[in-house]
Amino acid sequence: MTSSDPDIMHFAVVQYSHSQKLEMSFTMFQERQADLSKIIMGIELMESITLTATAIKFVIDKVFTEEAGAREGATRLLIVITDGETTPGDQDLRQTIALAENKDIVRCAIGVGGSFSPGSKAEKELEMIASSPSNLIKMKSYDDLQSIFEGLKSKINNREGGTSNRQGFTEEAGAREGATRLLIVITDGETTPGDQDLRQTIALAENKDIVRCAIGVGGSFSPGSKAEKELEMIASSPSNLIKMKSYDDLQSIFEGLKSKINNREGVHSSSNKSSFELEMSQAGFSALITEDAIAFGAVGAFDWSGGLVEFRGNTSTFINVSKAQSNMKNAYLGNVCRYV
Known part of the structure; x- marks a missing residue:
């Protein structure tokens, strides 16, 4: 992942073993876009013990800060790559993960090699590091990382609001003529400064009769906050505005949305008959x-x-x-x- 859209995704690199080394900060990323491949390929691997908890604490304290170039309001995604369990004497991993949780840092855990057998201490630590089961990845060797990073890049772009060149609600993209257009927007906070004008964008959606459901995840949507007001603007109606504590609650929400869509389209989900x-x-x-x-x-x-x-x-x-x-x-x- 040696390239990215700087308007959507910034990244930093920290290597760890017996110590932590900041190979590239967010500030360096912004200043040296043209040299990213050279910087990444020039990293010399540290070989020694595995102090994973200490490394995560280092990232929380020294990397995910505005002083180090982290953008205010941007999603914090921590990708931890490890080849085994933490070395005895490391900081308490559970406490470190609690710090990350308190700072709303989304975590992806990648285990490389054969140490992560079911029920092993290494696997349990990997599960603890990952924000959710879907954010836990195992692979046989580091050679598999490239394909993993391409998938992660796509996830990050979608999470941060990046779009492909292909438009969604068009017949060329497979949208059916005459079908109800339902847009489900899932966000964990207010839009980043410099984004397009939200009010104008919603007006475009209105003109195309796009029904909109807005789902706010996390603690950013307190009453009267900018994030809540944007959520209200996105939703077609108050009944289409949903708040939830975590992404784990999405399954139940989608079942309700499915029912709403069926009713709107005139279909009984139980019998497939019109209503x-x-x-x-x-x-x-x-x-x-x-x-x-x-x-x-x-x-x-x-x-x-x-x-x-x-x-x-x-x-x-x-x-x-x-x-x-x-x-x-x-x-x-x-x-x-x-x-x-």
């Missing part, structure tokens, strides 16, 4: 005018069983015998209106 009432009625498909009333055929009403909308003065009445009879599904009543 439309008058939304697709097509009132006016046919018409009949008499001295006393005007009737419009509504062939799409109630799952295309159909019916009539009758107007007498200022009063309208929907007439549909099929609403109570399931065998009238797709009857298309109202296809033709005739006076008998």
Whole structure:
């Protein structure tokens, strides 16, 4: 991972063994973009003991700081690469991880080699380091790191708001014509200074009838905060705004969203049948005018069983015998209106 979009992702490199060595700070990254490959390839491997907890503490205290070039408000992602368990005499790993948690540092743990057998101390430490099971990776050798880093880079870009050149809500990208566009935005804080104008972006989404659900993760969304106000701006309605403590809560949220989408699209998740009432009625498909009333055929009403909308003065009445009879599904009543 020797290149990245500097507007989205900055990174620093710390090597550790019996001591810690800052190979590249965030400040150096910003100043020497053209020399990144040379810097990374020039790192000489330290070979000795494994003081992982001490190294993590070093990163928290010396690297993830504004003085060292870390950007305020940016997601802190710590990637720990180790080939075994910590050496006896190291700092307490559990306490060090608690410090990282308190500073909202997301952690990815990569175990290299054969020391991480199920139930081993090395594996348990790896599990402790990783923020979640999905952030724990095992590999046979360091040769596998390149493919891992490409995947991590993609994750970071998505997390920080990076986008590919391919637009999402277009037919070229596979979006179906006429389908509801639902945008789910998951964020852990306010937008970084220098981002595009959020209000204008939301206006574009409004113009394209994109329904938006905003999910705020973590403790940044206190009442009245800028982060909360942005979340409210993103969400199409108050009912589409969700706050949660951690990413572990997402599964239950997505089940609820799935139900919302099914209802919006007119589908019962349990039976795959439509749940439309008058939304697709097509009132006016046919018409009949008499001295006393005007009737419009509504062939799409109630799952295309159909019916009539009758107007007498200022009063309208929907007439549909099929609403109570399931065998009238797709009857298309109202296809033709005739006076008998």
